[in-house]
Structures are given as C-alpha cells and as structure tokens.
Amino acid sequence: MKKIFIIEDEIxxxxxLKKLFERRGFSVxxxxxxxxxIDMILANEYDRIICDLMLQDISxxxxxxxxxxxxxxQDISQKFVIMTAYxxxxxxxxxNSYQCRLLNKPFEDLxxxxxxxxx
Amino acid sequence: MxxxxxxxxxxxxxRLTLHLDPSVLEELGPDFSLSSQFQILPxxxxxxxxxxxxxxxxxxxxDGEYCDFPFYRKNISLILNGLEKxxxxxxxxxxxxxxxxxxxxxxxxxxxxAASPGRHTKDLWDEIIRKINSLSLESHSLRDxxxxxxxxxxxxxxxxxxxxxxxxxxxxxxxxxxLWRSEKVQSFIEVKEFNAFFNSVKKSKIKSFSTDTFPKLxxxxxxxxxxxxxxxxxxxxxxxxxxHDFLSYGREEIELFETCIDLLQPHFERLIDxxxxxxxxxxxxxxxxxxxxxxRIKNTVTGTAFQNDLMKTxxxxxxxxFTKKVMGPFSLDLxxxxxxxxxxxxxxxxxRISLLGELLNTLRHELSNPLFGLMLGSQMFxxxxxxxxxxxxxxxxxKNVSRCQVIIENFSNLYxxxxxxxxxxxxxxxxxxxxxxxxxxxEIRKKVSYHDETENLEISVPLIFVVxxxxxxxxxxxxAMRDAEVRGGELSIRVCKEDELIAIHVQDNGPGIPxxxxxxxxxxxxTTKASGTGLGLVLSRNLALKMGGNLEYMMNNESxxxxxxxxxxxx
Numbered sequence: 055m056k057k058i059f060i061i062e063d064e065i066x067x068x069x070x071l072k073k074l075f076e077r078r079g080f081s082v083x084x085x086x087x088x089x090x091x092i093d094m095i096l097a098n099e100y101d102r103i104i105c106d107l108m109l110q111d112i113s114x115x116x117x118x119x120x121x122x123x124x125x126x127x128q129d130i131s132q133k134f135v136i137m138t139a140y141x142x143x144x145x146x147x148x149x150n151s152y153q154c155r156l157l158n159k160p161f162e163d164l165x166x167x168x169x170x171x172x173x
Numbered sequence: 174m175x176x177x178x179x180x181x182x183x184x185x186x187x188r189l190t191l192h193l194d195p196s197v198l199e200e201l202g203p204d205f206s207l208s209s210q211f212q213i214l215p216x217x218x219x220x221x222x223x224x225x226x227x228x229x230x231x232x233x234x235x236d237g238e239y240c241d242f243p244f245y246r247k248n249i250s251l252i253l254n255g256l257e258k259x260x261x262x263x264x265x266x267x268x269x270x271x272x273x274x275x276x277x278x279x280x281x282x283x284x285x286x287a288a289s290p291g292r293h294t295k296d297l298w299d300e301i302i303r304k305i306n307s308l309s310l311e312s313h314s315l316r317d318x319x320x321x322x323x324x325x326x327x328x329x330x331x332x333x334x335x336x337x338x339x340x341x342x343x344x345x346x347x348x349x350x351x352l353w354r355s356e357k358v359q360s361f362i363e364v365k366e367f368n369a370f371f372n373s374v375k376k377s378k379i380k381s382f383s384t385d386t387f388p389k390l391x392x393x394x395x396x397x398x399x400x401x402x403x404x405x406x407x408x409x410x411x412x413x414x415x416x417h418d419f420l421s422y423g424r425e426e427i428e429l430f431e432t433c434i435d436l437l438q439p440h441f442e443r444l445i446d447x448x449x450x451x452x453x454x455x456x457x458x459x460x461x462x463x464x465x466x467x468x469r470i471k472n473t474v475t476g477t478a479f480q481n482d483l484m485k486t487x488x489x490x491x492x493x494x495f496t497k498k499v500m501g502p503f504s505l506d507l508x509x510x511x512x513x514x515x516x517x518x519x520x521x522x523x524x525r526i527s528l529l530g531e532l533l534n535t536l537r538h539e540l541s542n543p544l545f546g547l548m549l550g551s552q553m554f555x556x557x558x559x560x561x562x563x564x565x566x567x568x569x570x571x572k573n574v575s576r577c578q579v580i581i582e583n584f585s586n587l588y589x590x591x592x593x594x595x596x597x598x599x600x601x602x603x604x605x606x607x608x609x610x611x612x613x614x615x616e617i618r619k620k621v622s623y624h625d626e627t628e629n630l631e632i633s634v635p636l637i638f639v640v641x642x643x644x645x646x647x648x649x650x651x652x653a654m655r656d657a658e659v660r661g662g663e664l665s666i667r668v669c670k671e672d673e674l675i676a677i678h679v680q681d682n683g684p685g686i687p688x689x690x691x692x693x694x695x696x697x698x699x700t701t702k703a704s705g706t707g708l709g710l711v712l713s714r715n716l717a718l719k720m721g722g723n724l725e726y727m728m729n730n731e732s733x734x735x736x737x738x739x740x741x742x743x744x
Contacts, residue, residue, distance in 0.1 A: 066546030160545040
C-alpha cells in the first residue's frame with residue numbers, strides 16, 4: 055500500500071498527518087474541500103482515503119456517496135477511514151452502513167490511530 | 174300605576190323568612206339590596222337559608238330538602254329571584270310561562286287524539302298540567318324535578334326516573350335521578366355513547382327501548398324503558414323512565430310520557446340554567462381563586478370584578494407586574510409578590526443554565542478541532558530530529574492542549590441539565606467548584622476536610638446545583654473579605670454527616686454578617702453589595718430545597734466570620 059489521500063479542512067491536522075505518513079514512507083495527497091476531493095478520487099488511484107466528516111462545503115458521507123461511481127461497496131469498506139469529532143448515534147449508524155473504519159478525534163493514542171489508518 | 178300587578182293594593186304579599194350566611198352577603202356585595210318581601214332571621218327561625226359550604230352554595234328549603242349549587246353571585250340572585258316568585262299569588266316566571274303555553278298548544282292535539290275522546294280526557298289533561306306546574310315549582314334542582322316526575326298521575330306505576338344531561342362543550346354527559354323511587358344515582362357517560370343514544374331516541378317514533386339495545390350506556394337498571402329527548406341551545410337531555418320490567422308500553426302511556434317531558438322543558442331549562450350551565454365559569458373561578466399569584470380582574474367601569482385569596486389590600490397599582498386587557502371592560506392584573514419571584518427565579522435560572530449549556534457545547538465543538546490540530550502538530554514535530562529541550566517543550570504544549578480539552582469537556586458536562594442525575598463523587602463536586610471560583614477567591618487560603626467517611630461518597634443530585642451553591646458561597650466570602658481588607662483570609666469547607674444528611678459547612682474568617690442582616694439574607698433582592706442583585710442566596714437556597722436539602726446561615730459561631738451550612742440527602 056503506497057498512496058494515501060487525506061481529506062481534512064483543519065490545515066494543522068491535515069499537514070501534521072501528511073508529514074507523519076510521509077515519514078513512514080507513504081505518498082500523500084491532501085484536500086481541504088470535499089468537492090475537489092471527489093474529482094481527485096475519480097481521477098487518481100488511492101490505496102487509502104482518510105476522510106473527515108465535517109468539511110466546509112459538503113459532508114464526508116457525500117464524498118463516499120460520489121465515490122460509488124468508481125468503487126464497489128467492498129472497495130469503499132476497505133479504502134475509506136472516517137474521522138469525526140461528533141460521534142452521535144446517527145453518525146455511527148451511517149458510518150457502520152459503509153462498514154468502513156471510524157476514528158474519533160482527538161486520537162487517544164497516536165500510534166494506535168496510525169496503525170488503524172494504514173493497515 | 175294601576176297596571177302594576179305587584180302594587181300593594183292588588184295583592185297582599187306574605188313575607189318570606191330568610192337566612193343569609195355572612196359570606197353570601199359578602200358575595201352579593203354592598204350594592205345589593207334585598208327585596209322587601211324577605212325578612213332576614215337567624216338560621217334556626219328562617220324558612221329558607223343560603224349558606225356557603227366549601228366552594229358550594231347550599232340552600233335549605235322549608236320542607237327539609239337542601240340543594241347545592243356552584244357558589245357565585247349570579248346563582249345567589251337567581252335563587253333569591255326564584256324564592257320571590259314563590260310568594261303568592263303564585264305565578265310562573267313570564268318566559269317559562271310563554272314557552273309552556275306554546276308547548277301545550279302543540280301537544281294538545283296529540284294527546285287528545287291518543288287518549289279516547291270525552292270529558293274524562295279533559296280532566297286527566299287538567300290534572301297533569303296542574304301536577305306538572307306544582308311539582309316544577311317545588312323542585313329546587315334538576316335531580317329533584319327528575320325524581321318528582323314519578324308523582325305525575327299516570328307515571329305512578331313507574332319505579333325509576335333518570336335524566337342524562339349533556340352540556341354543550343363538556344366531554345362527558347351526566348346521568349342522574351333515582352332508582353326504585355329512592356336510590357339516588359349519578360354517573361358519567363362518554364359523549365360518543367351519549368350522542369348515539371340521543372340520536373336513536375330522537376329517531377324513534379315509539380320512544381320505548383330496552384336496556385339490552387344500549388349496553389355501552391351502562392344504564393343502572395335492566396328492562397324496557399321510555400325515553401324522550403329534549404334539545405336546547407346550551408344542552409341536550411334525555412329523560413328516561415322505567416317500570417323495571419320487560420313488558421312493552423301502551424300507546425297511551427308513551428304519548429302521555431312524551432307530553433309530560435315536553436311540558437317540563439321550560440322547567441328543565443330553568444333548573445339547568447341555575448345549576449349547570451355556568452358550571453364551567455364556576456370551575457374557572459375556582460382555578461383563578463387557587464392561582465398561585467395575587468390576581469385581580471378589574472372592570473374599568475365598576476372596579477374590582479374578582480380577586481383571589483392571595484390578593485391583599487396593601488397591594489397597590491405600582492405593584493402590578495403584568496396587566497392584560499381581556500374582554501370588554503375587563504383587564505387582568507398580576508401583582509409582584511414573593512410567589513411571583515419564586516417562579517421567576519426558577520425560570521430565570523433554568524434559562525441561564527440552558528443558555529450556558531448551549532454556548533459551552535458549541536464552544537467545545539468549535540475548539541475541539543483546532544486543539545486536536547495543535548496536539549497532532551506537536552506530536553509530529555516531536556518525531557522529527559529535534560533536541561531533547563525542544564522535545565520537552567513539545568510535550569509541554571501537548572499537556573496544555575490536553576488540559577484545555579479536559580476543562581472545556583468538564584464545563585459543558587456541568588451545564589447539562591439532567592433529569593435523572595447520575596451519582597457523582599462529592600469530592601469531585603467540591604473540587605470543581607473550587608476550580609470555578611479560582612480567580613475570585615485567589616487571595617484566600619482554602620481548606621477542605623472530610624469527616625464520617627464522606628470523602629468517597631457519591632450523591633445523585635444535579636452536579637450544577639451543588640456547584641452553583643458552593644460557587645456562590647465562595648465568591649461571596651472572597652468579596653466580603655476583599656471589601657473588608659482582611660489579611661490571611663481563610664475559607665474552610667467541612668463535610669460531615671448530620672442526622673442522616675450530608676452537611677457541607679462553608680465558613681470563613683471574614684467580617685461576618687451582623688445579626689439584623691442575617692435574618693434578611695434569603696429575602697429576594699436583599700443585598701449588602703454595591704453591585705449585587707440580591708438573588709444569589711435566594712437562588713442557592715431554592716436549589717438546595719429542590720434537591721431535598723437546605724441552605725442555612727449559622728448564627729452562633731465562634732470565629733465571627735460567616736458560616737453557612739448546606740444539607741443534602743444521602744442517596
């Protein structure tokens with residue numbers, strides 16, 4: 055697994071994650087906008103997509119819905135990692151419906167979070 | 174002058190002896206003047222007596238009967254008017270009389286065709302009319318009249334007489350009357366069932382039924398019965414009579430029963446008007462009377478129309494807190510009072526807490542992402558090739574970020590209003606309050622001690638309530654010491670068990686509170702501070718009472734400082 059795509063509008067989080075992944079030998083693309091992210095997903099091949107839920111323009115779920123044009127349900131469950139600070143029951147059940155990994159912000163343990171995102 | 178029927182030259186009036194309860198006189202008001210036909214006598218000597226019993230108006234009649242009506246002015250004057258009309262020469266009130274004539278004419282034909290023609294019928298007819306007139310004059314209430322119907326000549330073989338009355342707008346119909354000429358009954362019937370019954374009776378030509386046909390009505394007897402509907406603008410009514418057997422009724426009986434009920438219609442009208450139609454007004458009046466704030470309804474023309482028990486004479490126009498023009502010349506005034514303040518506090522407090530809760534929740538969400546960014550950024554830098562010094566600095570940044578996260582988390586939890594509070598450690602509550610009051614109380618030394626194994630105690634009370642009380646006490650104490658320029662200020666919080674309660678003593682060595690002021694401490698808007706609202710302690714005590722505890726000022730203490738005690742139930 056080589057290529058990671060980070061969709062996160064809080065630049066400090068986005069850049070810190072980018073640096074952390076790059077130091078571990080991954081190639082990383084980033085986007086702060088959900089709409090740009092959709093175009094990039096359709097145009098490029100990513101092994102892992104780490105997506106924040108609360109973006110400025112659209113929600114992370116919208117990004118996943120749009121990616122269905124390219125990915126099967128199984129692809130989505132393997133490629134996407136959802137990051138969120140608001141784990142309400144609605145968010146949890148919707149995230150579960152895609153069967154992808156879910157990470158709560160702030161991370162309780164950075165190493166553990168990095169393992170979940172990259173394995 | 175000569176046409177006046179009541180001129181003394183034409184009729185000599187007997188005087189009725191009457192006893193009026195002082196509260197009845199009070200209700201009538203000073204403007205009321207009693208007709209000269211009444212003579213007021215003590216209770217034991219009077220023929221009639223009007224008394225107040227609880228919320229009801231009781232009327233005692235010379236025949237030993239008594240009736241009760243909703244207690245209000247209109248009913249008293251209605252009854253007095255009714256009594257006046259009893260005075261010979263006997264005459265019906267004009268309006269019912271007109272109605273009677275009209276009804277009689279319309280029915281006459283039917284009766285004469287039903288009964289066999291001849292002189293005998295005319296006699297029966299006269300007798301019925303005479304009987305109905307006299308029994309309706311003797312009746313003091315709808316129940317009374319219903320029972321007396323059975324004394325009409327042709328109904329003497331009947332055992333039961335009931336009416337089911339539905340006043341327009343009420344959710345239930347009321348059944349009343351008597352069984353076997355003696356057993357009084359009263360019950361309520363759902364409007365839906367009543368309407369179905371009423372319509373069947375209305376549609377029926379023969380007016381005879383069996384109780385089996387209406388199982389949902391739950392009539393208090395079994396067998397066949399006669400029923401006749403009466404409809405008016407304000408109510409619908411069905412009169413029922415039965416012999417308690419299963420035999421069918423003769424055509425003549427049916428016709429006579431119908432006639433009888435038709436004839437009684439104006440009397441039903443009068444009695445229902447007197448007794449029931451203003452029931453809702455009377456109920457509203459009771460609600461207003463029990464309204465927990467001083468309240469007055471004013472008529473701009475005649476002055477006070479109504480006031481409740483809390484309304485005291487010393488309340489002046491400037492004490493009006495809320496006024497609203499109602500209908501016509503009426504306006505409703507609510508007065509400022511301790512009760513009002515009590516309710517206003519609760520509302521004020523609740524609004525403040527929920528607003529703070531919302532603000533803090535938003536704040537927590539808004540701060541959470543940037544704080545996480547700072548944390549991640551610092552963690553990332555720490556993985557770079559930096560000196561040990563810088564790594565320590567990064568760790569320090571992370572520690573501060575964590576602290577910010579914890580503080581904001583605790584704050585927003587504090588202001589969540591929980592209906593079902595979870596058990597919280599008492600120690601945590603006290604620590605939290607000290608953190609909150611840190612900046613206000615920074616010059617004073619704080620000592621917290623736990624006795625009777627209270628240190629690890631958990632209590633199920635709303636966290637914010639206790640924190641708010643403690644916060645108030647700590648801030649008050651700190652301000653008092655600062656104003657009095659006390660050096661070496663000390664505040665002790667001592668937790669112990671007292672009489673099955675948890676007691677938290679909050680005591681300082683400041684200037685204390687003089688005895689004459691101490692008694693006023695918990696009065697709303699009482700303050701000794703230049704910028705105080707006088708609400709802090711009142712609110713605090715309200716909160717303590719709400720939790721089943723209390724907040725008191727301890728008068729005799731040796732240290733001269735202020736000493737408060739919060740008590741809380743052990744949960």
